[in-house]
Amino acid sequence: MSSRSSTHGHVTTRQGDGTILVSPRNEADQSASIIICHGLGDTAEGFVDVAEQLSSQLPYAKFILPTAPTQKVTMNMGMAMPSWYDIVGLDKRSNEFCKGIDDSQAKLTHLINSEMELGLPRNRIVLAGFSQGGALSLYTGMQLSSSTTTNNGDADTTTSTTITPLAGIILLSGYLPHASAFHITPGLENTPIFHGHGTLDPLVKLEAANESRSTLIEQHGATNYTLKTYQGLAHSINPQELADVLDFLHKVLPPNEECKIKLKDPRQMSIKELKAAIGKAGLGNRAVGFMEKREFVELLQLFRQGKL
Incomplete structure (x- = not known):
């Protein structure tokens, strides 16, 4: 990780691959994840402020901001960009x-x-994005495959397949891409979708937003698709739209103590892992002079228990 900063009880970290994380200072508090995809030509940096602003109202959520690969874009005269x-x-x-x-x-x-490997159920995860990133979020979130669970009992081994939708999908100034290849995975039709769009968007016109909604509902059976328009808004986000996004997130990701992620037991962590977790928590000064692993373990345990 190249840099780290703290705000509102969250910690912002930047990884070498361009991914930015805005996560609860105490990792043990996380019970939801929100993945935000930027638009064409932008990077994860373009939505750090938005993630940090939302994090102040969603203290239990981790925000994951990936950066798209750099590749040539035909529409922009073949120029390479994220x-x-x-x-x-x-x-x-x-x-x-x-x-x-x-x-x-x-x-x-x-x-x-x-x-999900951290212990989060799929219905505690939201996919969100702006423009091309919103299009990708819609395309991906409605086509997720089923999750398979294997139960190894004393008798026969049983395998069950379950269809669990995401907590929700947010697309801002977005659209449905590659419609001819799109389908909704059976069982995901009721995934909550919030689509915000400006009435004066010159790039992704409002008619494209209306058509995307109609296609999902009329051709593919989506049952929970909300399209809200914003008068006078171009290809951008305004404060009212961001407030509506926050309302949507509160609705689909309410606090839930039972969904907290499963963290590695500090006693099973290496010294390197312990130091990294302690540093992320902002407890580096308290660990100065520590010589034994037991001291690092006790410090992290106390922090996760909310005693520091």
């Missing part, structure tokens, strides 16, 4: 050519699975 997939043009026909979208879809799915 892009989740190639964009040939803004018309409906051109929108069917989205080279690279499968790789980005796989990346988002991997991020979701990584959070």
Whole structure:
């Protein structure tokens, strides 16, 4: 991690691959995750302020901001820039050519699975994004595969397949990409979707937003799709839209103590892992002079228990 800062009880860290995390200072407090994908030509840095602002109202949520790979974009004269997939043009026909979208879809799915490996159920995770990032979030979130659980009992081994939707999907100034290849995984039709769009958006026009909503509802059976428009807003986000996003997040991700992530027991952590966790918690000064692993373990245990 190249840099670290603290705000509102959250810690912002920047990783070498361009991913930025805004996470609870005490990792043990996390019970939800929100993945935010930036728009074309931007990076994760473009949404740090938004994530930090939202984190002040969602103290139990971790925000994950990935950065898209740099690749040539046909619509921008072949110039290389951060892009989740190639964009040939803004018309409906051109929108069917989205080279690279499968790789980005796989990346988002991997991020979701990584959070689930920490113990979060899928319905405590939200996918969000702006413009191209919102399009990718919609495309990925409604096509997630089922999760398979294997139960190894004393008798026969049983395997069950469950379909669990995300807590929600947020797309701002976005649209449905690669519509001809899109489908909704059976069981995910009721995934809550919030789509915010400006009435004067010159890039992703309002008619594209209306068509995306109609396609998901009428052709694919989505049952929980809300499209809200903002008068006079261009290809951007305004305070009212951000307030509506926060309201949506409070609705789909209410506090839930039972969904806290499962952290590695400090007693099973290496000295390196202990020092990293203590540093992230801002407890480095308290560990000065520590010589034995037991001291690091006790410090981290007390912090996770809320006693520091």
